[in-house]
Amino acid sequence: MKMPFKPSMLQLRRQSVKWIILHHTAEMYDMPSARIDNEKYQMKDLVSGVLEKKQGDINYNFVVEKIKEDYNVFVARPFPYKCVWGDISNDINNRAIHVACLGSYDFKIPPKRLYEVLAYRILNPFMHMFHLSPSRIKFHRDVSDDKELTCPGDFFDYGIVESMVRKFVLK
């Protein structure tokens, strides 16, 4: 099914980007395909979650999912539009890009290749474009008011994100 685009439901980001927030999709969309990243194409299943929740678009700017043997990055909500996160202060959210890994990393260890794809295809290009240091990349749980939140999953390792970002730095 093709999602009808409703840009009038979305808000443009008026301030420059200062933060990149990492998520997993299990927190937002509760169909099984948003909770387990298998080798099939699953982005289309997030669309039914969007329609169910009457959102203007997928509530992440980018989604990373595995298809067959490798991870792919999809543009979800175009990045000039803000995502809606009531648990993140406006100081941060008004200046944030949101990137989600499909699935849940509360139960699964993110493979090295997922970190590589994140850094090379998304994090490093945006850090370069907006002059962000690695400290501007945050896990959702670290910028949330919700102290119980695990997003992007208990097994996501910030140290590995940092080392991948240093490996793929654009210079």
Ligand SMILES: [Zn+2]
């Ligand atoms: Zn999250």
